[in-house]
Amino acid sequence: MMNWKKLILSSTLGLSIFAGSIGMTYGQDLAYKVQAGDTFWIISQKYGITIESLMKANNSTEKTILYVGQNIIIPSTNAAVTGDKLHTVQSGDTFWIISQKYGVDINLLMKTNNATQNTVLNIGDKLIIPGTDTTAVKEATYTVQAGDTYWIISQKMGIDIRKLMDYNGHTERTTLYVGQQIKIPSGETASAPATSSPITIENTDSAPYVTYTSYAVQKGDDFWKISIKFGIPMYELMKVNNMSENTVLNIGDQLKVPVHHVPVKSTPGSQYGEYLDWWTEAQYVLPIGAQYKMTDFYTGKSWNMKRSMGANHADCEPITKTDAEIMKQVWGGTYSWKTRPVIVEYNGRKIAASAASMPHDVQTITDNGFSGHMDVHFANSTRHKDGEVDLDHQANIKIAAGMK
Numbered sequence: 001m002m003n004w005k006k007l008i009l010s011s012t013l014g015l016s017i018f019a020g021s022i023g024m025t026y027g028q029d030l031a032y033k034v035q036a037g038d039t040f041w042i043i044s045q046k047y048g049i050t051i052e053s054l055m056k057a058n059n060s061t062e063k064t065i066l067y068v069g070q071n072i073i074i075p076s077t078n079a080a081v082t083g084d085k086l087h088t089v090q091s092g093d094t095f096w097i098i099s100q101k102y103g104v105d106i107n108l109l110m111k112t113n114n115a116t117q118n119t120v121l122n123i124g125d126k127l128i129i130p131g132t133d134t135t136a137v138k139e140a141t142y143t144v145q146a147g148d149t150y151w152i153i154s155q156k157m158g159i160d161i162r163k164l165m166d167y168n169g170h171t172e173r174t175t176l177y178v179g180q181q182i183k184i185p186s187g188e189t190a191s192a193p194a195t196s197s198p199i200t201i202e203n204t205d206s207a208p209y210v211t212y213t214s215y216a217v218q219k220g221d222d223f224w225k226i227s228i229k230f231g232i233p234m235y236e237l238m239k240v241n242n243m244s245e246n247t248v249l250n251i252g253d254q255l256k257v258p259v260h261h262v263p264v265k266s267t268p269g270s271q272y273g274e275y276l277d278w279w280t281e282a283q284y285v286l287p288i289g290a291q292y293k294m295t296d297f298y299t300g301k302s303w304n305m306k307r308s309m310g311a312n313h314a315d316c317e318p319i320t321k322t323d324a325e326i327m328k329q330v331w332g333g334t335y336s337w338k339t340r341p342v343i344v345e346y347n348g349r350k351i352a353a354s355a356a357s358m359p360h361d362v363q364t365i366t367d368n369g370f371s372g373h374m375d376v377h378f379a380n381s382t383r384h385k386d387g388e389v390d391l392d393h394q395a396n397i398k399i400a401a402g403m404k
Contacts, residue, residue, distance in 0.1 A: 032071065034067060034068055034070045034071075035068065039300065040055055040060065040062075040300075042300070043072070049074070049075060054072075054075065058073050062299065086126050086128060087101075087127045087129050088124060088125070089123055089124060089125040089126075093121055095110055097181050104129060104130060108130055112130045123269060141182060141183055141184060142181070142184055143179060144179060144181075148176055150165055153182060159185065163185055164185070168183050174348070175264060175347060175348040175349055176264075177264050208260060208261060208263065208281050209260075210260055210261070213259055214255065214256060214257065215230070215257050216252055216253070216254055216255075217251055217252060217255065218251065219251055221251075223237055223245070226257075228289050231288070232260070232284065237257065237258075240256050241255050260280075268402035268403075272400065272401055273352035273400050274349065274352060275397070275398070276351050276379060277379050278313065278381035279381075282314075282351060282378035283314070285351060286307055286314060286344060286346050287307070289307065290307045292345055294355070295342060295343040297342055301326055301329070301330050303322075303326040305323065305376075308363075308364040308365070308373055309364075310376075312383060313376060313381035313382065313393075314353075314377075314378070315374075316373060316376045317363060317370060317374070318370050323368065335357045335358050335374075337356045338356065339355065339393050340355060340356075341354055341397065341399040342354060342376070342396075343400055352379070352402075353376050353378050353396075353400060354376070354377045354392070354395075354396035354400070355376045356393075358374060360372045377394070380394075381393070
Protein backbone atom coordinates (compact mmCIF):
# COMPACT_ATOMS: atom_id res chain seq x y z
CA MET A 1 0.00 0.00 0.00
CA MET A 2 1.22 3.48 -0.85
CA ASN A 3 2.44 5.78 1.92
CA TRP A 4 -0.31 8.39 1.38
CA LYS A 5 0.70 10.40 4.44
CA LYS A 6 4.13 10.94 2.92
CA LEU A 7 2.51 11.93 -0.36
CA ILE A 8 0.34 14.60 1.31
CA LEU A 9 3.19 16.03 3.35
CA SER A 10 5.77 15.91 0.56
CA SER A 11 6.85 19.50 -0.16
CA THR A 12 3.30 20.91 -0.22
CA LEU A 13 2.57 19.07 -3.44
CA GLY A 14 -1.12 18.84 -2.69
CA LEU A 15 -1.61 22.23 -4.35
CA SER A 16 0.37 21.35 -7.45
CA ILE A 17 -1.07 18.04 -8.68
CA PHE A 18 -2.70 18.47 -12.07
CA ALA A 19 -4.57 16.19 -14.44
CA GLY A 20 -1.35 14.96 -16.06
CA SER A 21 2.10 14.14 -14.79
CA ILE A 22 4.04 16.91 -13.02
CA GLY A 23 7.31 18.14 -14.48
CA MET A 24 10.69 17.81 -12.73
CA THR A 25 11.37 20.24 -9.89
CA TYR A 26 14.75 19.76 -8.29
CA GLY A 27 15.41 19.77 -4.55
CA GLN A 28 12.01 18.36 -3.49
CA ASP A 29 9.95 15.20 -3.94
CA LEU A 30 7.42 15.17 -6.77
CA ALA A 31 4.04 13.63 -7.39
CA TYR A 32 3.50 11.82 -10.67
CA LYS A 33 0.14 10.69 -12.02
CA VAL A 34 0.39 7.21 -13.58
CA GLN A 35 -0.34 7.07 -17.30
CA ALA A 36 -1.59 4.16 -19.43
CA GLY A 37 1.22 1.67 -20.03
CA ASP A 38 3.37 2.95 -17.16
CA THR A 39 5.45 0.59 -15.02
CA PHE A 40 7.87 1.42 -12.20
CA TRP A 41 10.71 0.73 -14.63
CA ILE A 42 9.34 3.06 -17.34
CA ILE A 43 8.72 5.86 -14.80
CA SER A 44 12.22 5.43 -13.33
CA GLN A 45 13.69 5.88 -16.81
CA LYS A 46 11.61 9.02 -17.44
CA TYR A 47 13.10 10.70 -14.38
CA GLY A 48 16.60 9.23 -14.52
CA ILE A 49 16.36 7.48 -11.15
CA THR A 50 16.80 3.86 -10.12
CA ILE A 51 13.75 1.63 -9.99
CA GLU A 52 14.81 0.60 -6.48
CA SER A 53 14.71 4.19 -5.15
CA LEU A 54 11.35 4.78 -6.83
CA MET A 55 9.74 1.68 -5.30
CA LYS A 56 11.31 2.39 -1.89
CA ALA A 57 9.88 5.93 -1.89
CA ASN A 58 6.43 4.44 -2.50
CA ASN A 59 6.73 1.44 -0.14
CA SER A 60 6.22 -0.80 -3.16
CA THR A 61 7.62 -4.07 -4.50
CA GLU A 62 7.79 -5.78 -7.89
CA LYS A 63 4.34 -7.21 -7.17
CA THR A 64 2.74 -3.78 -6.65
CA ILE A 65 0.16 -2.97 -9.31
CA LEU A 66 0.02 0.56 -10.73
CA TYR A 67 -3.32 2.03 -11.75
CA VAL A 68 -3.97 4.77 -14.30
CA GLY A 69 -4.54 8.06 -12.44
CA GLN A 70 -2.74 6.90 -9.29
CA ASN A 71 -0.30 9.39 -7.74
CA ILE A 72 3.18 8.16 -6.80
CA ILE A 73 6.21 9.91 -5.32
CA ILE A 74 9.28 10.74 -7.40
CA PRO A 75 12.34 11.03 -5.10
CA SER A 76 14.18 14.35 -5.35
CA THR A 77 17.59 14.94 -6.96
CA ASN A 78 20.25 17.39 -5.77
CA ALA A 79 20.59 19.68 -8.78
CA ALA A 80 19.30 22.74 -6.90
CA VAL A 81 21.89 22.22 -4.19
CA THR A 82 24.90 21.88 -6.47
CA GLY A 83 23.91 24.58 -8.95
CA ASP A 84 24.63 22.25 -11.89
CA LYS A 85 22.96 22.82 -15.25
CA LEU A 86 20.10 20.78 -16.69
CA HIS A 87 19.86 19.25 -20.16
CA THR A 88 16.60 18.27 -21.82
CA VAL A 89 17.08 15.04 -23.77
CA GLN A 90 16.58 15.45 -27.53
CA SER A 91 15.98 12.92 -30.29
CA GLY A 92 19.16 10.92 -30.89
CA ASP A 93 20.76 11.83 -27.57
CA THR A 94 22.89 9.30 -25.70
CA PHE A 95 24.96 9.76 -22.56
CA TRP A 96 28.09 9.81 -24.71
CA ILE A 97 26.71 12.47 -27.08
CA ILE A 98 25.55 14.64 -24.17
CA SER A 99 28.91 14.26 -22.38
CA GLN A 100 30.71 15.40 -25.54
CA LYS A 101 28.34 18.34 -26.03
CA TYR A 102 29.06 19.71 -22.55
CA GLY A 103 32.66 18.54 -22.31
CA VAL A 104 32.11 16.42 -19.20
CA ASP A 105 33.33 12.92 -18.41
CA ILE A 106 30.65 10.36 -19.37
CA ASN A 107 31.23 8.35 -16.19
CA LEU A 108 30.69 11.45 -14.04
CA LEU A 109 27.58 12.37 -16.05
CA MET A 110 26.06 8.91 -15.53
CA LYS A 111 27.01 8.78 -11.84
CA THR A 112 25.48 12.22 -11.23
CA ASN A 113 22.20 11.02 -12.76
CA ASN A 114 22.20 7.61 -11.04
CA ALA A 115 22.45 5.98 -14.47
CA THR A 116 24.05 2.78 -15.74
CA GLN A 117 24.75 1.34 -19.19
CA ASN A 118 21.21 -0.06 -19.09
CA THR A 119 19.54 3.30 -18.45
CA VAL A 120 17.19 4.34 -21.27
CA LEU A 121 16.94 8.04 -22.19
CA ASN A 122 13.55 9.37 -23.27
CA ILE A 123 12.96 12.58 -25.21
CA GLY A 124 12.16 15.30 -22.68
CA ASP A 125 14.02 13.72 -19.76
CA LYS A 126 16.02 16.17 -17.63
CA LEU A 127 19.68 15.35 -16.96
CA ILE A 128 21.99 17.05 -14.47
CA ILE A 129 25.18 18.29 -16.16
CA PRO A 130 27.88 18.45 -13.46
CA GLY A 131 30.25 21.44 -13.42
CA THR A 132 28.96 22.87 -16.69
CA ASP A 133 30.79 25.82 -18.23
CA THR A 134 28.26 27.21 -20.70
CA THR A 135 30.82 29.66 -22.08
CA ALA A 136 33.02 26.83 -23.39
CA VAL A 137 33.64 26.84 -27.12
CA LYS A 138 31.88 23.97 -28.84
CA GLU A 139 33.80 21.96 -31.42
CA ALA A 140 32.50 21.38 -34.94
CA THR A 141 29.93 18.62 -35.24
CA TYR A 142 27.94 16.92 -38.00
CA THR A 143 24.34 15.73 -37.64
CA VAL A 144 23.84 12.25 -39.10
CA GLN A 145 21.30 12.11 -41.93
CA ALA A 146 19.27 9.18 -43.28
CA GLY A 147 21.54 6.88 -45.29
CA ASP A 148 24.77 8.24 -43.79
CA THR A 149 27.75 6.00 -43.09
CA TYR A 150 31.19 6.99 -41.82
CA TRP A 151 32.52 6.67 -45.36
CA ILE A 152 29.81 8.98 -46.76
CA ILE A 153 30.38 11.55 -43.98
CA SER A 154 34.15 11.43 -44.50
CA GLN A 155 33.64 12.17 -48.20
CA LYS A 156 31.22 15.02 -47.48
CA MET A 157 33.65 16.63 -45.06
CA GLY A 158 36.86 15.76 -46.90
CA ILE A 159 38.26 13.88 -43.91
CA ASP A 160 40.12 10.59 -43.76
CA ILE A 161 37.58 7.99 -42.60
CA ARG A 162 40.03 6.42 -40.15
CA LYS A 163 40.74 9.80 -38.49
CA LEU A 164 37.02 10.52 -38.28
CA MET A 165 36.21 7.18 -36.62
CA ASP A 166 39.19 7.34 -34.25
CA TYR A 167 38.29 10.89 -33.21
CA ASN A 168 34.80 9.72 -32.24
CA GLY A 169 36.04 6.52 -30.60
CA HIS A 170 34.18 4.38 -33.13
CA THR A 171 34.95 1.41 -35.41
CA GLU A 172 33.55 -0.14 -38.58
CA ARG A 173 30.95 -1.93 -36.45
CA THR A 174 29.57 1.26 -34.88
CA THR A 175 25.91 1.95 -35.74
CA LEU A 176 25.04 5.54 -36.68
CA TYR A 177 21.61 6.95 -35.81
CA VAL A 178 19.72 9.70 -37.61
CA GLY A 179 20.15 12.90 -35.58
CA GLN A 180 23.34 11.71 -33.86
CA GLN A 181 26.12 14.30 -33.52
CA ILE A 182 29.52 13.31 -34.96
CA LYS A 183 32.59 15.31 -33.89
CA ILE A 184 34.70 16.76 -36.70
CA PRO A 185 38.46 16.94 -36.00
CA SER A 186 39.68 20.54 -35.85
CA GLY A 187 41.40 21.74 -39.05
CA GLU A 188 40.52 18.56 -40.95
CA THR A 189 38.05 20.06 -43.40
CA ALA A 190 40.58 21.98 -45.48
CA SER A 191 40.90 19.11 -47.92
CA ALA A 192 37.18 18.96 -48.61
CA PRO A 193 36.31 18.25 -52.26
CA ALA A 194 36.10 21.36 -54.41
CA THR A 195 32.81 20.23 -55.92
CA SER A 196 29.65 21.08 -54.05
CA SER A 197 27.58 18.48 -55.90
CA PRO A 198 25.57 16.35 -53.48
CA ILE A 199 26.51 12.70 -53.11
CA THR A 200 23.91 10.36 -54.60
CA ILE A 201 22.86 7.73 -52.09
CA GLU A 202 20.56 4.85 -53.00
CA ASN A 203 18.00 3.50 -50.55
CA THR A 204 17.66 6.74 -48.59
CA ASP A 205 14.09 5.65 -47.85
CA SER A 206 15.69 3.46 -45.17
CA ALA A 207 14.76 0.24 -46.96
CA PRO A 208 17.14 -2.70 -46.43
CA TYR A 209 19.40 -3.55 -49.34
CA VAL A 210 22.01 -6.15 -50.25
CA THR A 211 25.55 -5.87 -51.61
CA TYR A 212 28.01 -8.67 -52.23
CA THR A 213 31.56 -9.52 -51.30
CA SER A 214 33.79 -12.49 -52.12
CA TYR A 215 35.33 -15.07 -49.83
CA ALA A 216 38.13 -17.57 -50.49
CA VAL A 217 37.40 -20.95 -48.92
CA GLN A 218 39.85 -21.85 -46.14
CA LYS A 219 40.96 -25.19 -44.74
CA GLY A 220 38.20 -26.72 -42.60
CA ASP A 221 35.45 -24.53 -44.07
CA ASP A 222 31.96 -25.77 -44.86
CA PHE A 223 28.77 -23.91 -45.77
CA TRP A 224 27.59 -23.78 -42.16
CA LYS A 225 30.83 -22.32 -40.80
CA ILE A 226 31.03 -19.73 -43.56
CA SER A 227 27.38 -18.71 -43.08
CA ILE A 228 27.94 -18.23 -39.34
CA LYS A 229 31.09 -16.20 -40.05
CA PHE A 230 29.11 -13.76 -42.21
CA GLY A 231 25.83 -13.86 -40.24
CA ILE A 232 23.60 -15.17 -43.03
CA PRO A 233 21.45 -18.32 -43.43
CA MET A 234 23.35 -21.30 -44.85
CA TYR A 235 20.79 -21.93 -47.58
CA GLU A 236 21.00 -18.30 -48.73
CA LEU A 237 24.76 -18.69 -49.13
CA MET A 238 24.31 -21.85 -51.18
CA LYS A 239 21.54 -20.33 -53.31
CA VAL A 240 23.49 -17.23 -54.40
CA ASN A 241 26.37 -19.50 -55.44
CA ASN A 242 24.11 -22.00 -57.28
CA MET A 243 25.30 -24.73 -54.94
CA SER A 244 23.70 -27.36 -52.70
CA GLU A 245 24.55 -29.46 -49.65
CA ASN A 246 26.16 -31.95 -52.03
CA THR A 247 28.62 -29.38 -53.39
CA VAL A 248 32.24 -30.06 -52.42
CA LEU A 249 34.17 -26.97 -51.35
CA ASN A 250 37.86 -26.78 -52.17
CA ILE A 251 40.46 -24.55 -50.56
CA GLY A 252 40.74 -21.36 -52.60
CA ASP A 253 37.25 -21.54 -54.13
CA GLN A 254 35.73 -18.06 -54.43
CA LEU A 255 32.26 -17.70 -52.97
CA LYS A 256 29.84 -14.83 -53.50
CA VAL A 257 28.64 -13.65 -50.07
CA PRO A 258 25.58 -11.41 -49.60
CA VAL A 259 25.98 -8.50 -47.19
CA HIS A 260 22.68 -7.21 -45.80
CA HIS A 261 22.45 -3.51 -44.92
CA VAL A 262 19.61 -2.81 -42.48
CA PRO A 263 19.19 0.93 -41.77
CA VAL A 264 18.13 1.96 -38.28
CA LYS A 265 14.41 2.69 -37.94
CA SER A 266 12.99 5.39 -35.70
CA THR A 267 10.86 4.52 -32.66
CA PRO A 268 8.25 6.51 -30.69
CA GLY A 269 10.66 6.65 -27.72
CA SER A 270 13.92 5.21 -26.50
CA GLN A 271 12.12 2.62 -24.36
CA TYR A 272 10.84 0.95 -27.54
CA GLY A 273 12.58 -1.28 -30.07
CA GLU A 274 12.84 -1.08 -33.85
CA TYR A 275 10.05 -2.86 -35.73
CA LEU A 276 12.19 -5.02 -38.03
CA ASP A 277 10.86 -7.58 -40.48
CA TRP A 278 12.27 -11.00 -39.63
CA TRP A 279 12.89 -12.12 -43.21
CA THR A 280 14.65 -9.04 -44.59
CA GLU A 281 15.99 -7.31 -41.48
CA ALA A 282 15.90 -8.85 -37.99
CA GLN A 283 17.58 -12.18 -38.78
CA TYR A 284 20.58 -10.28 -40.19
CA VAL A 285 20.79 -7.73 -37.38
CA LEU A 286 20.68 -10.63 -34.87
CA PRO A 287 22.61 -13.43 -36.62
CA ILE A 288 23.04 -16.99 -35.39
CA GLY A 289 25.69 -17.05 -32.67
CA ALA A 290 24.92 -13.53 -31.44
CA GLN A 291 25.00 -13.04 -27.67
CA TYR A 292 22.66 -10.26 -26.65
CA LYS A 293 20.69 -8.67 -23.80
CA MET A 294 16.97 -9.31 -23.49
CA THR A 295 14.75 -6.98 -21.43
CA ASP A 296 11.19 -7.74 -20.41
CA PHE A 297 9.11 -4.77 -21.57
CA TYR A 298 6.80 -4.67 -18.56
CA THR A 299 9.17 -5.29 -15.64
CA GLY A 300 12.44 -3.92 -17.06
CA LYS A 301 14.31 -7.03 -15.90
CA SER A 302 17.23 -7.99 -18.16
CA TRP A 303 19.28 -11.13 -18.77
CA ASN A 304 21.76 -12.44 -21.35
CA MET A 305 20.82 -14.68 -24.26
CA LYS A 306 22.37 -16.34 -27.31
CA ARG A 307 20.70 -16.98 -30.65
CA SER A 308 21.78 -20.55 -31.28
CA MET A 309 19.73 -21.38 -34.38
CA GLY A 310 16.32 -20.85 -35.96
CA ALA A 311 15.01 -20.13 -39.47
CA ASN A 312 11.33 -19.19 -39.09
CA HIS A 313 12.15 -17.27 -35.91
CA ALA A 314 15.09 -17.07 -33.49
CA ASP A 315 15.81 -20.10 -31.30
CA CYS A 316 17.62 -18.76 -28.25
CA GLU A 317 19.09 -19.91 -24.94
CA PRO A 318 19.98 -18.15 -21.67
CA ILE A 319 23.77 -18.05 -21.36
CA THR A 320 24.11 -18.87 -17.65
CA LYS A 321 22.05 -20.37 -14.82
CA THR A 322 21.66 -16.87 -13.41
CA ASP A 323 20.20 -15.67 -16.72
CA ALA A 324 17.80 -18.62 -16.77
CA GLU A 325 16.69 -17.88 -13.21
CA ILE A 326 16.02 -14.19 -13.96
CA MET A 327 13.96 -15.21 -16.97
CA LYS A 328 11.97 -17.70 -14.88
CA GLN A 329 11.17 -14.94 -12.36
CA VAL A 330 9.84 -12.73 -15.16
CA TRP A 331 7.42 -15.49 -16.13
CA GLY A 332 6.15 -15.75 -12.56
CA GLY A 333 8.53 -18.40 -11.26
CA THR A 334 7.99 -21.05 -13.90
CA TYR A 335 8.86 -21.50 -17.57
CA SER A 336 5.84 -21.01 -19.78
CA TRP A 337 4.48 -20.88 -23.32
CA LYS A 338 2.83 -17.58 -22.39
CA THR A 339 4.17 -14.83 -24.63
CA ARG A 340 5.58 -11.50 -23.40
CA PRO A 341 6.82 -8.36 -25.23
CA VAL A 342 10.61 -7.99 -24.93
CA ILE A 343 13.41 -5.76 -26.18
CA VAL A 344 16.44 -7.39 -27.82
CA GLU A 345 19.67 -5.33 -27.61
CA TYR A 346 22.64 -6.26 -29.82
CA ASN A 347 25.46 -4.21 -31.34
CA GLY A 348 23.95 -0.95 -30.13
CA ARG A 349 20.50 -1.65 -31.60
CA LYS A 350 17.24 -2.33 -29.82
CA ILE A 351 14.69 -4.53 -31.60
CA ALA A 352 11.04 -5.13 -30.70
CA ALA A 353 10.39 -8.82 -30.09
CA SER A 354 8.19 -11.34 -28.28
CA ALA A 355 9.26 -14.42 -26.34
CA ALA A 356 7.95 -17.55 -24.67
CA SER A 357 10.21 -19.05 -21.99
CA MET A 358 9.37 -22.77 -22.26
CA PRO A 359 12.53 -24.84 -22.99
CA HIS A 360 12.14 -27.43 -25.75
CA ASP A 361 14.03 -29.46 -28.35
CA VAL A 362 17.72 -28.90 -29.15
CA GLN A 363 20.09 -27.09 -26.81
CA THR A 364 23.68 -25.96 -27.45
CA ILE A 365 24.50 -24.56 -23.99
CA THR A 366 24.60 -27.42 -21.51
CA ASP A 367 25.54 -25.71 -18.23
CA ASN A 368 22.84 -23.05 -17.99
CA GLY A 369 20.19 -25.07 -16.16
CA PHE A 370 17.87 -24.72 -19.14
CA SER A 371 17.06 -27.94 -21.00
CA GLY A 372 16.51 -26.78 -24.57
CA HIS A 373 15.94 -23.49 -26.36
CA MET A 374 13.13 -20.93 -26.28
CA ASP A 375 11.30 -19.06 -29.06
CA VAL A 376 11.89 -15.38 -29.82
CA HIS A 377 9.72 -13.86 -32.55
CA PHE A 378 10.11 -10.68 -34.59
CA ALA A 379 7.82 -8.87 -37.04
CA ASN A 380 6.29 -11.37 -39.51
CA SER A 381 8.26 -14.36 -38.21
CA THR A 382 6.43 -17.69 -38.18
CA ARG A 383 6.14 -20.90 -36.17
CA HIS A 384 8.40 -23.84 -37.04
CA LYS A 385 5.63 -26.40 -36.70
CA ASP A 386 3.31 -25.05 -39.42
CA GLY A 387 4.95 -21.97 -40.96
CA GLU A 388 2.08 -19.78 -39.75
CA VAL A 389 2.28 -16.38 -38.05
CA ASP A 390 1.57 -16.47 -34.30
CA LEU A 391 -0.88 -13.65 -33.58
CA ASP A 392 -0.02 -13.40 -29.86
CA HIS A 393 3.67 -12.95 -30.63
CA GLN A 394 2.93 -10.36 -33.32
CA ALA A 395 0.71 -8.33 -30.96
CA ASN A 396 3.50 -8.28 -28.36
CA ILE A 397 6.05 -7.14 -30.93
CA LYS A 398 3.89 -4.12 -31.75
CA ILE A 399 3.65 -3.30 -28.04
CA ALA A 400 7.46 -3.45 -27.73
CA ALA A 401 7.73 -1.22 -30.80
CA GLY A 402 5.30 1.37 -29.40
CA MET A 403 2.77 0.70 -32.14
CA LYS A 404 -0.17 -0.14 -29.87
